[in-house]
Every structure is written in C-alpha cells, then in structure tokens.
Amino acid sequence: MTNEIETIIHTQDLSLFYGDFQALHDISLPFAQRQVTALIGPSGCGKSSFLRSLNRMNDLTSGTRSEGAVIFEGTNILEKKIDVVSLRRRIGMVFQKPNPFPKSIYDNVAYGLVVNGIKNRSIVAARVEKSLKQAALWEEVKDRLHKPALGLSGGQQQRLCIARALAVEPEILLMDEPASALDPIATQKIEELILELKERYTIIIVTHNMQQAARVSNTTAFFYMGRLVEVGSTNALFTKPVKKETEDYITGRFG
Amino acid sequence: MTYREHTKGEMIPEGSSRGDRGAAPTDTLTGRGTALGEWVAESSLLIISLISIVVLGLILLFLLMEGLPTFSFVSVKAFILGHLWYPTDEPPDFGILALIMGSISVTLISSLIAVPSGVMTAIYLSEIAPPKMAEILKPAIELLASLPSVVIGFFGMVAVAPLMQRIFDIPTGLNLFTASIMLAFMSIPTICTISEDALRSVPVTYREASMALGATPFETISKVTVPAALSGITTAIILGMSRAIGETMVVLMVAGGAAIIPGSLFDPIRPMPASIASEMGEAPFRGDHYHALFATGITLFLFTILFNILAMSASRRFRLKG
Amino acid sequence: MTFSLSKNRLSGKRGTVQSIWFALFRGAAAINVLALFAVILFMVIQGASAINWAFLTEMPKNSMTEGGILPCIIGTICLALGALAFAFPVGVATAIYLNEYATQGKRVAMIRFAITNLAGVPSVVFGLFGLAFFCTVLKLGVSLLSGALTLGIMSLPVIIGASEEALKTVPNTYREASLGLGASKWQTIFRVVVPSALPGILTGSILALGRAAGETAPIMFTGAVFFTPDLPTSVFDEVMALPYHIYVLATAGTHIGETRPLQYGTALVLIALVLGMNLCAIIVRSRLRNRNRI
Numbered sequence: 001m002t003n004e005i006e007t008i009i010h011t012q013d014l015s016l017f018y019g020d021f022q023a024l025h026d027i028s029l030p031f032a033q034r035q036v037t038a039l040i041g042p043s044g045c046g047k048s049s050f051l052r053s054l055n056r057m058n059d060l061t062s063g064t065r066s067e068g069a070v071i072f073e074g075t076n077i078l079e080k081k082i083d084v085v086s087l088r089r090r091i092g093m094v095f096q097k098p099n100p101f102p103k104s105i106y107d108n109v110a111y112g113l114v115v116n117g118i119k120n121r122s123i124v125a126a127r128v129e130k131s132l133k134q135a136a137l138w139e140e141v142k143d144r145l146h147k148p149a150l151g152l153s154g155g156q157q158q159r160l161c162i163a164r165a166l167a168v169e170p171e172i173l174l175m176d177e178p179a180s181a182l183d184p185i186a187t188q189k190i191e192e193l194i195l196e197l198k199e200r201y202t203i204i205i206v207t208h209n210m211q212q213a214a215r216v217s218n219t220t221a222f223f224y225m226g227r228l229v230e231v232g233s234t235n236a237l238f239t240k241p242v243k244k245e246t247e248d249y250i251t252g253r254f255g
Numbered sequence: 256m257t258y259r260e261h262t263k264g265e266m267i268p269e270g271s272s273r274g275d276r277g278a279a280p281t282d283t284l285t286g287r288g289t290a291l292g293e294w295v296a297e298s299s300l301l302i303i304s305l306i307s308i309v310v311l312g313l314i315l316l317f318l319l320m321e322g323l324p325t326f327s328f329v330s331v332k333a334f335i336l337g338h339l340w341y342p343t344d345e346p347p348d349f350g351i352l353a354l355i356m357g358s359i360s361v362t363l364i365s366s367l368i369a370v371p372s373g374v375m376t377a378i379y380l381s382e383i384a385p386p387k388m389a390e391i392l393k394p395a396i397e398l399l400a401s402l403p404s405v406v407i408g409f410f411g412m413v414a415v416a417p418l419m420q421r422i423f424d425i426p427t428g429l430n431l432f433t434a435s436i437m438l439a440f441m442s443i444p445t446i447c448t449i450s451e452d453a454l455r456s457v458p459v460t461y462r463e464a465s466m467a468l469g470a471t472p473f474e475t476i477s478k479v480t481v482p483a484a485l486s487g488i489t490t491a492i493i494l495g496m497s498r499a500i501g502e503t504m505v506v507l508m509v510a511g512g513a514a515i516i517p518g519s520l521f522d523p524i525r526p527m528p529a530s531i532a533s534e535m536g537e538a539p540f541r542g543d544h545y546h547a548l549f550a551t552g553i554t555l556f557l558f559t560i561l562f563n564i565l566a567m568s569a570s571r572r573f574r575l576k577g
Numbered sequence: 578m579t580f581s582l583s584k585n586r587l588s589g590k591r592g593t594v595q596s597i598w599f600a601l602f603r604g605a606a607a608i609n610v611l612a613l614f615a616v617i618l619f620m621v622i623q624g625a626s627a628i629n630w631a632f633l634t635e636m637p638k639n640s641m642t643e644g645g646i647l648p649c650i651i652g653t654i655c656l657a658l659g660a661l662a663f664a665f666p667v668g669v670a671t672a673i674y675l676n677e678y679a680t681q682g683k684r685v686a687m688i689r690f691a692i693t694n695l696a697g698v699p700s701v702v703f704g705l706f707g708l709a710f711f712c713t714v715l716k717l718g719v720s721l722l723s724g725a726l727t728l729g730i731m732s733l734p735v736i737i738g739a740s741e742e743a744l745k746t747v748p749n750t751y752r753e754a755s756l757g758l759g760a761s762k763w764q765t766i767f768r769v770v771v772p773s774a775l776p777g778i779l780t781g782s783i784l785a786l787g788r789a790a791g792e793t794a795p796i797m798f799t800g801a802v803f804f805t806p807d808l809p810t811s812v813f814d815e816v817m818a819l820p821y822h823i824y825v826l827a828t829a830g831t832h833i834g835e836t837r838p839l840q841y842g843t844a845l846v847l848i849a850l851v852l853g854m855n856l857c858a859i860i861v862r863s864r865l866r867n868r869n870r871i
Contacts, residue, residue, distance in 0.1 A: 089759025
C-alpha cells in the first residue's frame with residue numbers, strides 16, 4: 001500500500017549548523033503526498049529546525065548554514081537560485097503560537113493572496129470564504145469578517161492562521177506545534193481539522209504531544225539530539241519501536 | 256507573472272505526480288523575479304541610510320572650509336588663548352578664551368544644579384514613586400524637555416533675572432548664575448530620562464537580595480542600585496552636559512553677553528554659541544569675523560564630540576555590565 | 578528602639594537618614610515638575626490678554642509694535658512641515674534599513690556612529706552648516722527651503738531613533754507569518770511591519786515636528802528674518818518664525834518694554850503649538866494602538 005503513495009518532498013543528508021553548533025546531522029527523510037507526517041522528539045532535538053528547513057525559514061536566523069539537499073519537484077530548494085518567496089507560497093507554515101496580523105479577519109486571510117498579486121476582489125473574497133470554511137472557522141466569523149483578528153480566542157486565532165496559510169493554496173503545510181498554546185477543546189478542533197485537510201494537502205507536523213501524533217499522523221519520525229532515530233508508520237512506531245531511544249521516549253522515560 | 260487559478264483535486268488526476276502542476280513546474284521556484292525587486296529595495300534603503308554619514312561629513316567639511324581660513328590671520332594659539340574678543344574693532348582681536356571659559360563655566364555650574372536634581376528625580380521616579388505617580392510625572396519631565404529653548408530663555412530674561420537682581424542686589428540679573436539655572440532646566444530632562452532607564456535596567460533580584468539582608472530601602476538604593484547603574488548615569492550626565500554646552504538661546508538671552516573671563520558667579524558671560532548666534536547676522540560674508548565665528552563653531556563642535564566619545568565609552572561599559 | 582514593619586517608617590538613625598534622603602528625592606522631582614508648570618503658568622497669565630483673533634490672523638504693524646503674528650505662525654508651520662518632509666522619509670527609511678536589513682557589520686557601525694554624532698551637534702552649528710551649505714553653496718539663500726532643510730537634518734536622528742524603537746516592538750512572529758505565506762521581504766516590511774510600527778513612528782515624528790517648530794538657532798541665519806511685509810509665496814522666500822520673533826522682540830527691538838505683551842503672546846502661542854503637537858502625538862499613539870485591538 002505504501003509504495004503507491006508518491007513522495008512529494010524529501011531530504012538527503014540534510015545537516016544544519018547554527019554557527020559552530022550542528023543542529024541536524026545527515027537527515028534523509030521522504031514525505032508522502034497527502035499524508036500527515038508527525039515529527040516527534042524531546043525539546044531541542046532539532047525537529048523544529050528540520051521543519052523550518054523545508055521552506056527555508058531558517059534563512060531568517062542569522063548564522064545558519066545547511067548541507068545536503070531538500071528535493072521538491074526534482075529541485076534542490078537549498079540552492080541559491082531558488083526564489084524562496086514562491087517556495088514559501090507553495091510550502092506554507094503554521095506556527096506554534098497563533099500569530100495573526102493586527103488587521104481584520106478578512107485582511108489576514110486575504111494577505112497571502114494580495115502579496116501574491118491577486119487583485120480581483122471577487123476571487124479574493126471567494127478564496128477567503130473557502131479557506132475559512134476549510135479551517136472550520138467560517139460559521140464563527142462570517143458576521144464579523146472586518147473586525148480585528150486579535151479579538152478572536154486563541155483557538156480561533158490559530159484556525160485563522162491555518163485559513164490564512166490555506167488561502168494561498170500551498171501544496172505542503174508545515175505545522176510547528178500548532179496546538180501547544182491552546183486549550184484541550186481548541187486542540188481537538190485543530191486535530192479534526194488536520195484529519196480533514198489531509199484529503200487535499202500534505203501535512204508535516206511537529207509536536208511534543210505523542211497522543212496527538214498518534215491521533216493525526218500516518219507516519220511518525222522520531223528525532224533525538226539532531227539525528228533521525230527512527231521513522232515508520234505511526235501505528236508501528238508506537239506499538240513496536242525498533243530503537244531503544246524511541247521506546248524510552250514514547251514510554252515517557254525522558255523528554 | 257500572474258497567479259494561476261487552480262483547484263486542488265480537480266486539476267491533479269489520480270496517481271499523477273505533483274510535479275506536473277502547471278506547464279513548467281520549476282520556473283515558479285526560480286523565475287518569479289522577486290530577487291531583483293528585493294535588491295532594488297534594499298539598495299535604495301542603504302543609499303538613503305548613507306545620507307546620515309554624508310550629512311555629518313558635510314557638516315565637518317563646511318565647518319573646516321569656512322573656519323580654517325581664520326588661521327591665516329590669527330594663529331591657533333592666539334585664537335584659543337587670546338583674552339580679547341573684539342572682532343569689529345580696528346584692528347580686530349580674535350581671541351576666544353573668554354568665550355571658551357564662558358561656555359565651560361556655565362556648563363559646569365549648570366551641571367552642579369542639574370546633575371543632583373536630575374539624578375535624584377530619576378531615583379524618585381524609578382525607585383520610590385508609586386507607579387501611578389510615576390506615570391503622571393514622567394510625561395511632565397518629557398514636556399519640560401519639549402519646551403522650546405527660546406521660551407526658557409525668555410522666561411529667564413523676564414522673570415528670573417529681575418528676581419535675581421533684587422535678591423542679590425547686583426547690577427544685572429543677566430549673568431553666569433541665572434544662565435546656569437536656566438540651562439540646568441534644559442539638561443535635567445536628558446539626565447533624568449537616561450538615568451531612569453539605567454536604574455530600571457538594574458535587575459530586581461539585586462534589590463531583593465539587598466533588602467533580604469536587612470538593608471533599608473535607602474541603603475539598597477545608595478549601595479546597590481545606584482552603583483549598579485553608575486555607568487548609565489554617567490552617560491546621562493555627560494549627554495546632559497553636552498546638551499548644555501551646545502545650547503544657544505538660553506545663554507544668548509540670559510548670560511549677559513560680556514566677553515570676559517568670569518571672576519564671580521554674578522559676572523555676565525558670553526559663551527561660544529551666544530557669540531556665534533548674535534554676531535553671525537552682522538559679520539560680513541566671508542570676512543575675517545565670519546571665518547572666526549566658524550572657527551568658534553569648530554571649537555564648540557570639538558567640545559561636543561569629546562562629550563559624545565566620553566558618553567559612548569561610558570555606555571559601552573554600561574552595556575557590558577548590564 | 579522599636580521597628581515598624583512598614584517599609585517607609587523605619588525608626589532609629591537609619592530611618593532618619595532614609596526619610597531625609599527620600600524627602601530630597603521627592604523634593605527634586607517636585608521642583609522639576611513645578612518649574613514646568615511655573616513657566617507655562619507664567620506665560621499663560623502674562624500672555625492670555627494679548628491673544629485674540631486679530632493677534633492670530635493679522636500682519637504685524639508699526640514696525641512690529643502692534644498687530645498680529647500671522648506670518649510667524651505660518652512661517653513656523655511651514656518650516657516644521659518642510660523639515661518633516663525631508664526628515665520623515667529619510668529617517669524612516671534609515672530606521673527600516675538598520676532594523677530590518679542590516680543589523681551588524683562595519684557599514685552599519687558607521688551609519689550608527691554618524692547618527693549618534695549628528696544627535697550631539699549643537700543647534701547653532703547646524704545653523705552655521707545651513708548657512709555655508711544650503712544658503713551659499715546650493716545658492717538657496719536665506720529662505721524657507723534652507724531653514725527647513727537645516728531643521729530637517731537636525732530632526733533626522735530623532736526620527737531615526739523613534740522609528741527604530743517602534744520597529745523593534747513589532748513581534749518577529751508577524752515577520753515569520755508573512756514570509757511563511759510567500760510574501761517577499763519588502764512586502765512583509767511594507768504591509769505588515771511598518772503598519773504595526775506606525776503608531777510609534779508617527780508619535781516620534783510629531784514630537785520631532787514640535788521640536789523643530791521650537792528651534793531658533795538653526796534658522797537664525799538660514800531661513801528666518803525680522804520682518805517680511807508679506808506672507809511667503811514660495812519656498813525661496815524668507816519667512817518670519819515664532820521663536821525668532823520672540824527673540825527679536827525681546828532683545829533687539831527698539832521698543833522692548835512696549836512690546837512685552839506681544840512677546841508674551843507670541844511665547845504663549847509657541848508653547849501652545851509645541852504642547853499641542855505633544856498632545857497630538859499622544860492621541861495618535863493611543864488611537865492607532867486601539868484600532869486593531871478588540
């Protein structure tokens with residue numbers, strides 16, 4: 001069954017350095033299309049750094065340097081000639097803390113479209129509505145689209161950020177602990193949303209919550225000390241981990 | 256390049272790779288041309304940023320260009336150390352020692368007032384005042400900074416000087432002492448705000464540790480908080496003095512204007528900025544007097560640069576400590 | 578010897594020392610605030626009677642011993658706005674460059690060094706520079722333009738400083754979110770970062786505007802004159818200005834005593850203008866801050 005699924009993006013011997021510190025060691029990891037892959041591991045294991053390499057958000061941190069390759073559509077996106085702006089439009093990201101702009105709900109979702117040159121108002125409006133519906137937020141905000149986004153609750157803000165990311169129709173959605181700042185009910189809504197979204201999108205999610213990884217992902221990769229320890233189907237990894245570190249971690253012995 | 260409308264799921268047939276999205280999949284990753292726009296934006300911002308350097312350079316250049324010719328008709332030594340400033344006499348005297356001494360004396364005496372007052376106000380605001388009180392007082396201090404210098408000079412002239420004249424029974428209230436008081440109020444806001452920032456940046460843990468050892472709040476302030484903020488306070492004092500020595504309108508209106516080396520607190524003086532401001536209007540264009548005033552400007556500028564360098568080195572130590 | 582638990586009421590010698598010092602600290606703060614109110618109150622009491630509609634809207638008469646100060650008000654507003662027209666774009670662009678593009682390196686160190694030193698240049702030296710460069714070399718003469726440019730370069734460090742402070746308060750998450758959506762760096766700055774920093778930038782700029790309006794020394798040789806028979810019609814005209822008008826009437830006029838009410842009135846108008854701008858800055862700040870909140 002797994003061999004029918006296409007790989008959309010994969011890394012080859014990816015290493016990442018912050019100055020002299022090596023944060024990632026030779027990571028090769030493929031990601032299946034329209035599947036959810038969870039990256040787990042203790043704090044500081046490099047899972048977030050790895051995630052941020054996939055759309056080159058690490059470029060924003062000064063002093064970072066990477067080796068190896070991240071192959072997307074047959075191109076190594078770490079190459080200099082890559083236009084990171086279009087790359088990030090196609091590989092979207094949702095962050096740990098909800099970070100809506102201090103603009104209206106509507107303008108937040110429309111932002112990505114506007115900066116990508118879509119000027120036609122009816123297209124933008126349609127896309128905003130569609131994205132908010134996909135993010136299961138439409139019913140809650142449709143009557144106050146032009147109110148400030150910062151007036152929403154934390155869970156709503158995070159779904160707004162997901163809607164904002166969906167509006168530009170990325171092929172891959174990177175999620176960096178998207179529910180860690182939320183209460184259990186909001187977390188549950190985000191998880192349901194992830195399960196719905198995987199019908200259309202490839203989702204790579206970093207989480208420190210193993211139950212969450214088990215609930216939403218098809219594949220799980222375990223990171224430890226900047227290295228990829230083990231990767232496999234979520235079911236297998238949680239029930240029959242191969243490596244000792246994985247077992248220690250998922251049984252709660254450290255982390 | 257225009258944005259391609261496409262709907263997920265419909266456009267991509269089952270089993271096909273994501274790679275054939277659109278006609279030339281890779282050109283969206285390399286060919287959008289944002290790089291050029293970004294380069295233009297960054298370069299323009301850089302060029303605009305260089306204006307500050309250019310302006311500072313031009314200021315130096317033109318001061319030197321218009322000031323250095325002075326030394327063709329008077330030696331540097333005679334200019335700096337000459338006691339007599341009679342630029343319009345026949346023959347004229349171009350010695351600015353009295354102006355320099357006027358500037359130094361008024362700066363020092365105003366600092367004697369402004370430093371204790373400014374630092375003590377800062378201590379009150381940061382360490383003692385209830386937060387609500389501080390919230391009201393801080394804007395008042397900022398407002399004091401925003402009062403135009405000509406208004407302070409005018410107030411000194413019409414209100415403070417006559418008062419001084421009556422109290423001390425002196426021939427004129429326009430003198431070194433009155434000018435120092437008025438000048439102090441120009442530098443107090445500078446000294447106060449920067450000192451307060453320095454005091455506030457002292458970690459609360461220091462204060463707690465001191466209090467926990469049985470020190471009184473005052474002992475904590477005098478033995479722990481103020482020493483910890485000392486280089487910041489030093490920076491504040493130097494910048495306040497720099498502001499005082501360069502201040503023009505107050506000394507122009509209140510200092511009395513006599514180009515003599517002051518022998519008493521109640522002597523009238525003529526600091527450098529006052530001399531430049533009052534004489535430039537009448538100095539013949541590019542005549543000796545004109546050049547000598549620019550040379551006075553250079554001297555004044557050197558003083559403020561000296562203060563700036565001192566302040567920068569003090570604040571560097573401050574940052575290392577903090 | 579008894580010890581009270583209240584921290585301000587220590588008894589014994591240490592308590593006495595503390596109360597004396599604390600009284601001094603309070604006194605210092607009180608004196609400074611009182612000084613502010615003394616100046617303002619004095620000018621209000623002395624100047625209020627001089628102020629009426631004619632004073633604000635008429636030209637000076639009888640070699641400035643009677644009449645209004647309209648040309649001074651217009652001149653000051655033009656000078657300050659002209660200064661801002663130069664310093665605002667340059668200052669904000671510099672702040673954006675320093676805060677968003679280049680944060681370290683030799684070039685940035687040099688720019689910062691220049692700004693720090695520019696901030697320390699005495700105002701009268703700016704006047705000398707304006708005279709030598711704008712009036713003489715650029716052949717602008719004593720004019721509104723020369724005066725405004727001189728005030729503009731003087732305001733530059735203030736606006737750069739305020740804008741940088743404002744840009745620093747924009748959370749990094751805004752930048753990341755925008756870049757993560759495929760916005761370019763410039764789009765991120767222009768559409769997200771600068772709008773978020775706008776309250777701070779505008780506040781700082783209005784404060785700089787107020788400062789420029791109150792400055793005298795830089796415009797004495799570059800833009801302001803004793804008297805103009807007409808209102809300025811072009812940027813190459815000489816102008817009258819409130820601060821210089823006060824100085825001239827108070828020190829150089831032939832009827833210093835007679836024109837005192839005019840002097841007080843002019844000073845009051847200048848104070849009102851400058852404090853009004855400060856107030857304006859505070860209002861702008863709170864308005865814009867609240868606009869995108871709940």
